[in-house]
Amino acid sequence: MKKKYLHLLFIFLGLFSCGRHDTFDILIVKGTVYDGQNQPPTQKDIGIRDGKIVAIGDLEGQKSRKTILAEGLAVAPGFIDMHTHLEPLLEMPLAESLVRQGVTFALGGPDGGGPWPFDSYLDSLEKIDLGLNVGYLIGHNTIRREIMGNEDRAPESAELDSLKSYVHQAMDAGAFGISTGLKYLPGTFAKLDEIVTLSQVVAAEGGIYTSHLREEGLGLIDAVQEAIKISKEANIPVVLTHHKAIGIKMWGQSSRTLALVDSARAVGLDIMMDQYPYAASHTGISVLIPSWALEGDQFEERISNPALKDSIKAGIIFNILNDRGGSDLRRIQFSRVSWKKELEGKTLQDWLAMEGMEATIENGAELVIQAQLNGGTGTIYHAMDENDVENIMQHPQTMIGSDGRLSIPGEGHPHPRAYGTFPRVLGHYSREKGVLDLHTAIHKMTGLSAERLGLKGRGKIQEGNFADIVIFDPQTIKDKSTFTDPHQYPEGIPFVIVNGQVAVEDDRFLGRGFGQVIRKNQQ
Incomplete structure (x- = not known):
């Protein structure tokens, strides 16, 4: 008798389990799905459970705790910001200025300015509610200043060993690579051999090198060649970050820098770029x-x-x-x-x-x-040429990064990229100017970036991936922030989902944090 009742109990639990398993947390129906892989879209439904995409296809009639009707809307992977100034993150942990753009992962520590001590900083972020997922680079300027101050000299042998040790520590703690700011102090005093030596440490652990080039104006061509040489000598993937040609005398020179990138790639070097969609720097x-x-x-x-x-x-x-x-x-x-x-x-x-x-x-x-x-x-x-912006944007190896600083309305007068980078690419450059096909534009801010970083389970709409998703109206998406009136959130992005949780719903930021600190070696 006991065995009979036990058998019936197992059947009941099994049925209960199956019923629960068949219920999605979120069901996105009738959307036009862009998978992030530079392919034309398809009409599909997406089922989300426990923070991940668990079903894609015709899911009509399936049970869900929440259903989002996405008819007429684009459904894409959450956007990846390849260059973000997250320095105020502890004060602005929900990162509303990024999340409202559809950004679900941001890479911090650019231009040589990563946090230090690296591991303890990431530990502190893990204790608070974050609005989006974040990862970090180790900043060369930061660690050089820690060891050598702002001195114009080469490191002594012991100092170079210390720099290498700091890089090792950061990579062990989950850094995605190293960033340099060779235009800024003290990075501008570093010679090629110093950068190559530290980049070799990063390369050995699977990281990347991103660089604010030594010059982006008159010395731009030499600076690009230096970055290519670093890639060759350190055997490391390189990203020319916020790539541009600045100053009137350099307008049009993007054709030369892009040719250098193509030539380097033709001989097997892994060179890419990121860019923000504005003709002004900050x-x-x-x-x-x-x-x-x-x-x-x-x-x-x-x-x-x-x-x-x-x-x-x-x-x-x-x-x-x-x-x-x-x-x-x-x-x-x-x-x-x-x-x-x-x-x-x-x-x-x-x-x-x-x-x-x-x-x-x-x-x-x-x-x-x-x-x-x-x-x-x-x-x-305001010293860049629009033709260079479009030329760089169209290159197949260009990703999107805002170079924006986390911002809140009424504080300062920020560059509009802080509020409008990603919708500007999709609205102004794709829909209005036809610079990029929509699926190509989405690829440049999702799948291409995820592949560059080695992000696992993110950057594309695929079963088993984390449910980082943005739903936007391709006919109305628009950046509203301007150089004269910057504190304006974009429009046309009604839903943003971070790790399977709704962060923006019906154009309303919900003020809740669902992000994670992502360490490259602990994904």
């Missing part, structure tokens, strides 16, 4: 100042020397005329000015007018010096 005001003048944190002392000040000012004038300044004071726009908030959104020419000074390049250089002495500024440089 960095500090110090990029206009010769790097030698900033070495060792002695800028104020050097400016007090009349002869050195003349040389520094001459260098600033040269950069305004020939490089990031775009030969026009109106092309230099302030985004963050902690010591003079009324400058935010204004240009260098506006500042001259506020001070009652004549709008000359020489006077502009004087104010650049004053800005640096006051602590610097975040600055937007």
